[in-house]
Amino acid sequence: METFLEEVNKKINGVPIQRCYHCRKCTAGCPMAMNMEYNPNKIIKMIQNGQRDKVLNSSTIWLCLSCETCITRCPNQVDIARMMDVLRQMAIESGVTAREANILKFHEAFLSGMKFGGRINEPMMMVQYKLKSGDLFSDAMLGLNMFMKGKLALLSPRTKDMKSVRNIFEKTKNS
Amino acid sequence: MKVSYYPGCSLHATGKEYDQSMKAISRALDIELKEVDDWCCCGASSAHSTNFDLSIALSARNLIAAEKDAMDVMVPCAACFNRFKTAEHHLKADKDLKAKIEGVVGAKYQGGIAIRNPIDIIYNDIGIDSLAKKVVKPLTGLKPVSYYGCLLLRPPEVCQFENYENPFMLDKMMKVIGADVRNWSYKTDCCGGSLAISKTAIVVNMCDKLMRAAREADANCVVTACPLCMCNLDMRPSEGLKLPIFYFSELISLAMDLPGSKDTFKSHIFDPQPLLKQLGLV
Numbered sequence: 041m042e043t044f045l046e047e048v049n050k051k052i053n054g055v056p057i058q059r060c061y062h063c064r065k066c067t068a069g070c071p072m073a074m075n076m077e078y079n080p081n082k083i084i085k086m087i088q089n090g091q092r093d094k095v096l097n098s099s100t101i102w103l104c105l106s107c108e109t110c111i112t113r114c115p116n117q118v119d120i121a122r123m124m125d126v127l128r129q130m131a132i133e134s135g136v137t138a139r140e141a142n143i144l145k146f147h148e149a150f151l152s153g154m155k156f157g158g159r160i161n162e163p164m165m166m167v168q169y170k171l172k173s174g175d176l177f178s179d180a181m182l183g184l185n186m187f188m189k190g191k192l193a194l195l196s197p198r199t200k201d202m203k204s205v206r207n208i209f210e211k212t213k214n215s
Numbered sequence: 216m217k218v219s220y221y222p223g224c225s226l227h228a229t230g231k232e233y234d235q236s237m238k239a240i241s242r243a244l245d246i247e248l249k250e251v252d253d254w255c256c257c258g259a260s261s262a263h264s265t266n267f268d269l270s271i272a273l274s275a276r277n278l279i280a281a282e283k284d285a286m287d288v289m290v291p292c293a294a295c296f297n298r299f300k301t302a303e304h305h306l307k308a309d310k311d312l313k314a315k316i317e318g319v320v321g322a323k324y325q326g327g328i329a330i331r332n333p334i335d336i337i338y339n340d341i342g343i344d345s346l347a348k349k350v351v352k353p354l355t356g357l358k359p360v361s362y363y364g365c366l367l368l369r370p371p372e373v374c375q376f377e378n379y380e381n382p383f384m385l386d387k388m389m390k391v392i393g394a395d396v397r398n399w400s401y402k403t404d405c406c407g408g409s410l411a412i413s414k415t416a417i418v419v420n421m422c423d424k425l426m427r428a429a430r431e432a433d434a435n436c437v438v439t440a441c442p443l444c445m446c447n448l449d450m451r452p453s454e455g456l457k458l459p460i461f462y463f464s465e466l467i468s469l470a471m472d473l474p475g476s477k478d479t480f481k482s483h484i485f486d487p488q489p490l491l492k493q494l495g496l497v
Contacts (some may be wrong), residue, residue, distance in 0.1 A: 053309070059263075064328060066480045071404065071407070072403045072417075075417050083245075092246060093483065103410070103417075105405055105407060105408075105409050105416070106260055106263070106264065106365075106409060107364075107369065107404065107405035108365060108369035108370050109365070109369065111367045111369070111370045112368075112370055112371055112379065112380075116330075119370075121370075125263055125267060126267075126322060126436035128264050128265060129265060129266060129267065132265060140413070140414070141415040142413040142414075143410065143413045143414065145413070146261070146412055146413040147260070147264055147265050148261075149259050150259070150261035151258075151262065151265070151269075152331075154256045154258070155254070158255040158260075159224045159227070159255060159256050160224040160228075160256050161224075161228075162224075162229060166412075167411075168365070169412065173413075178415065179412070179415075182450055182484075185484060186229070186484065189481070189482040189483075189484065190231075190482055191228060191229050191231065191482055191484075192228060192229070193228055196227055196228060197227070199253055199254070199255040200253050201253050204255075204276065204321070205255050205273075205276070207278060207321070208269065208272045208273060208320065209269065209320055211272075211318075211319045212266055212268040212269040212272055212319055213266075215266065215267070215268035215269070
């Protein structure tokens with residue numbers, strides 16, 4: 041049977057993460073490390089230890105901003121940002137409840153908006169997110185202010201060939 | 216020169232100032248823009264955070280659409296630029312993935328056109344000297360810090376942006392349009408934009424840190440090339456720390472005194488007009 045480490049490496053399909061010599065440069069430069077349950081370097085160690093459940097249940101994988109500072113500075117080219125993408129995708133596929141539920145709900149609202157119009161209509165995406173997250177009132181004043189300044193268009197041009205967009209969603213849904 | 220133009224979703228909504236000013240300065244700098252036919256969203260963070268194949272296929276669909284015009288494609292939004300460069304990187308490096316994605320999109324990806332951000336085009340193709348010659352109203356008194364953020368620069372082997380830890384192209388552009396650009400150490404720090412809606416409290420702290428650093432560098436505004444940074448820094452910093460935030464194209468347009476150059480300032484959330492008035496720039 042494949043170990044957790046092998047599974048992650050296969051999905052990253054690049055530099056194997058055991059090339060990490062734990063210098064912690066990734067963590068030193070990570071703007072989110074202080075808010076994370078386990079820092080990025082610790083996640084690598086935990087994958088090496090086979091701690092699948094702990095990793096996929098952690099807040100870290102959702103809090104990663106994909107700013108890519110870690111991969112930029114890693115002396116061994118370990119693609120930690122890509123590793124976080126892989127871990128998020130594995131968590132979703134394994135049916136693990138996202139520790140940072142609202143972050144996943146935001147992604148879902150964004151992608152469902154895209155499936156509808158091919159392009160993101162921001163007011164509609166925000167309404168979707170608010171309904172999914174139950175966080176109805178935050179940013180209401182900001183939204184109103186944006187609307188008054190003409191930054192939020194209730195109707196915006198959509199992609200015409202929606203069939204091609206929906207086809208992409210359909211064909212990648214199990215990948 | 217003539218290039219394809221991929222505005223992306225932001226430039227039609229929250230980032231409309233970027234679209235308007237980019238079109239205006241392109242006209243003035245003899246860059247003809249041809250919008251990519253029937254483009255769709257690049258998928259941004261939400262696609263790559265949850266489904267790798269989806270993220271590559273959405274970018275591939277747009278790149279294939281742009282390839283029909285056989286010109287380099289200008290991508291002003293840093294997030295779209297990053298997604299396109301990432302897709303190009305993977306599609307060129309991995310034949311199996313390329314075949315799989317072409318099957319998903321239903322068309323062949325040639326990889327023959329360059330994906331370019333406007334800073335690179337203006338700095339390297341138009342040139343800083345040509346830009347200087349078009350300045351009619353130098354932005355004297357404006358003291359911006361240039362903020363590049365993440366998505367134009369990283370990862371470096373994908374984005375191929377010059378001097379990714381201490382970039383200078385934007386700084387030099389601001390200098391030739393007469394601004395007193397301030398040096399600071401936060402040019403490439405992340406503003407937290409991708410979690411601004413779902414983890415607001417954390418992101419407010421990140422924005423505040425940047426605003427404090429800009430103030431310490433004696434800046435009176437921030438200049439950016441990313442609609443996500445713009446949106447985030449324009450809205451999220453705490454009261455008392457906020458500074459006017461500009462797209463670099465808005466400032467170039469103002470320095471060239473192009474028609475409509477003052478209109479885009481009206482839709483900023485944090486109003487930059489008092490500062491510009493005080494400096495006699497509007």
